[in-house]
Amino acid sequence: MFYMKGASSVSDLCSVEILRSVNGVLAVVCSILVYEIITHLRPALDDRKATFYSVVLALYPLHWFFTFLYYTDVASLTAVLAMYLACLRKNYWFSGLVGALAVTIRQTNIIWMLFVAGSGIINITSDKQRDKVDTDNSGASIRKHGQRAPENRIISGSNLRQRKIGGTDDTTVHLKSIGSASSRSCMPGLVDEIVAICLAILHTKKKLLVSFAPFIILLAAFVAFVRWNGSVVLGAKEAHVVSPHFAQILYFGLFSALLMAPLYFSFGQAVTFFCSFWKKKPHSFFQALLALIAGFISVHFFSIAHPYLLADNRHYPFYLWRKVINAHWSIKYLLVPLYVYSWLSIGTRLGKFQRKIWVLGYFLATAAVLVPAPLIEFRYYTIPFFLLILHSHNNDLLSWLLMGSLYLALNVFTMIMFLYRPFHWDHDPGTQRFIW
Numbered sequence: 001m002f003y004m005k006g007a008s009s010v011s012d013l014c015s016v017e018i019l020r021s022v023n024g025v026l027a028v029v030c031s032i033l034v035y036e037i038i039t040h041l042r043p044a045l046d047d048r049k050a051t052f053y054s055v056v057l058a059l060y061p062l063h064w065f066f067t068f069l070y071y072t073d074v075a076s077l078t079a080v081l082a083m084y085l086a087c088l089r090k091n092y093w094f095s096g097l098v099g100a101l102a103v104t105i106r107q108t109n110i111i112w113m114l115f116v117a118g119s120g121i122i123n124i125t126s127d128k129q130r131d132k133v134d135t136d137n138s139g140a141s142i143r144k145h146g147q148r149a150p151e152n153r154i155i156s157g158s159n160l161r162q163r164k165i166g167g168t169d170d171t172t173v174h175l176k177s178i179g180s181a182s183s184r185s186c187m188p189g190l191v192d193e194i195v196a197i198c199l200a201i202l203h204t205k206k207k208l209l210v211s212f213a214p215f216i217i218l219l220a221a222f223v224a225f226v227r228w229n230g231s232v233v234l235g236a237k238e239a240h241v242v243s244p245h246f247a248q249i250l251y252f253g254l255f256s257a258l259l260m261a262p263l264y265f266s267f268g269q270a271v272t273f274f275c276s277f278w279k280k281k282p283h284s285f286f287q288a289l290l291a292l293i294a295g296f297i298s299v300h301f302f303s304i305a306h307p308y309l310l311a312d313n314r315h316y317p318f319y320l321w322r323k324v325i326n327a328h329w330s331i332k333y334l335l336v337p338l339y340v341y342s343w344l345s346i347g348t349r350l351g352k353f354q355r356k357i358w359v360l361g362y363f364l365a366t367a368a369v370l371v372p373a374p375l376i377e378f379r380y381y382t383i384p385f386f387l388l389i390l391h392s393h394n395n396d397l398l399s400w401l402l403m404g405s406l407y408l409a410l411n412v413f414t415m416i417m418f419l420y421r422p423f424h425w426d427h428d429p430g431t432q433r434f435i436w
Helices: 002-013 016-041 047-058 061-066 073-088 092-105 109-145 151-166 173-177 181-185 190-203 205-211 213-229 247-259 267-279 283-301 307-311 316-325 336-353 356-370 378-390 397-420
Strands: 423-425 428-432
Touching: 016 047, 016 061, 016 073, 016 378, 047 061, 047 397, 061 073, 061 378, 061 397, 073 092, 073 109, 073 378, 092 109, 092 213, 109 190, 109 205, 109 213, 109 356, 190 205, 190 356, 205 213, 247 283, 247 336, 247 356, 247 378, 247 397, 267 283, 267 336, 283 336, 307 316, 336 356, 356 378
Parallel strands: none
Antiparallel strands: 423 428
């Protein structure tokens, strides 16, 4: 009798309503995490604006829709953002523990665990480099003037330093904006950044090993799991075979740019981008040419039509594939310049506020998550999209309003289709509903 009562209570706890409400709670937690990350990365931002930005991101269509269904997307995003926030606050052990939860929820989150650990290492080594520069500059000033710097300068430097600690080294915009033109022109390139960070790692290896021990343990455990399981994924392994789907990264670039259309597809942004592009010729032309060649190769040789994509008409990608990409043999090639523009715009935008090595790490992490996935599934884009928009530093309130309106329109349309346009399959007696 006691066993039957216990089973009944467990069954009640696992009811459809309770399970779906879990995602509702996690969505609230996720919004709080987004707010905390925004205020950490941009300490000068007004609280009301940070709150408004968090609300807009809560309406992001993929995140909003799957809040009402029992999918792992909301839990996965929440865990990754919590891991990232803990790392930004230099709570590396807690970040590693949350990372273990994130990987348990979705195995591909091991990539984001590595990205977060890499971001933490960049921050630590950057702090060390900045401390050395500050010390050298102070010593040079004392030797030059024979006295200490004026008190007001010390206070100013202290305040600047405080704000630097509040926001991470690679994401504080004001430090870049106050630099002189000469310092900006002498900004080290990607290779210089990599060399400098590698040298800093050698000098702080003991500290890094202690700080990131949980990440190292988690990575070792994950490798052991893959070896034992024979695959990264659990469940239907044959449907999720690792494939060289390089076109997927192109789809993500255009998809993300469209969902941030006021930022990337406005007339002013296009003019700014092409003016910057023209100023940097011939380097920019060579870069664009390589990107176009890579894009054409990707869509021609590495564009995969998964059986689920061709057969399941409940999802947006089914219709986009049939009505857009495959409407004519030339369409997939005509879209390549849009893919390239989207990624070059994203890279240019991130490069204004982040270190080059951070931008490279973000691109590689996104590619590592998306390229092996043979199925075009917009849910996979959620985490890289959030990291992208959180680091894009968009201060234009109008563009946020327009993005919020776009998200609302997509949410209303999708929910109407889901609730009021059910349909049936001949081979399946159940009712089918349209979802993302």
